[in-house]
Amino acid sequence: MNESDHTTPWEACYRELGPKLLLFARQWVPTPTDAEDVVQTAFIKFWQHRPDAHPEHYPLLYAAVRTSALDFRRSGERRLRREANPAVEVLREDSTFFDHGVEQREDAALVEAALRELPSEQREVVVLRVWGGLTFAEIATALDQSINTVTSRHRYALEALRREMKPYSHERH
Template sequence: MIRTMGTQINADEWHSFFREWSDRLLLFARQQSRSLADAEDILQEAMVQIWGKREVFPRIDSGLLFMQIRRVAIDRARREKRREQREQEYANADDGGFFESRKPGDALDLEQALRALPNEQQEVLVLKIWGGQSFEAIGRTLDISPNTAASRYRYGLEHLRSNFQIRELK
């Protein structure tokens, strides 16, 4: 049982509440997001946050959950906007980036070439080049050995070199 400001709320009451309100809460989250998957993530995050603070609130309250869904959605949108701005700044950087362009369409060609690689090589290339991760860190992230990460990186670069001139990467 969960103690909440002198009131006892058990897990069955939370489940019952969620069954009754889940469709409405999800609909509200959907209005705050770009996709159903994002809405489900927002709802889940809001529920987890409320659950973590359950000792502060006297009872289960739909209004509180609507408010928390809105807060989570706003925070998520802000993070996404900041991420997009960072990516745009990087894309607009005038340092030539990692790849030397042959012609204006090369960015799209590069994206297509990356997508044509096996997923394992794509992951390692993105983590190494754009993520700035070491092979050891990549190995931990992908649950592979650092040597496997290095091999996948080397094979991915070899495939890309057949279509692009790539400056030496460290």
């Protein structure tokens, strides 16, 4: 009997979606550790409401992570205001979306910079589609938006990313 025979549906779900959800959470929180906390909180809350973890529920996990991340950010902002810190910058310039190796740092930096330029609504759709691997229907469910809105945001984001990345494309050839 191997280890996978003892895996619960939620363990399998966490193993499959954990890294994707961490990347998704990084849009709203300042550090990778905060993203881990947000994802874990979302999993626990979601598991309490849906203990039977089926793949058709997975898009709702993205919505739970988004809600947890926004709650986390709001609570941090309130704490900072209470502590009289005049400004809060959720995604610092020195923080990164990706955990990457040396050979990919330059490309990752270019993509990160281009992603930062996107409106948050477009950025979250791209992250869910490209790195989360969700379908447009699943993204629409996760974000509580129409599929037309989601596909439009994706299209506009890709157009903006192409424009932003075009100066660098000829350097690679």
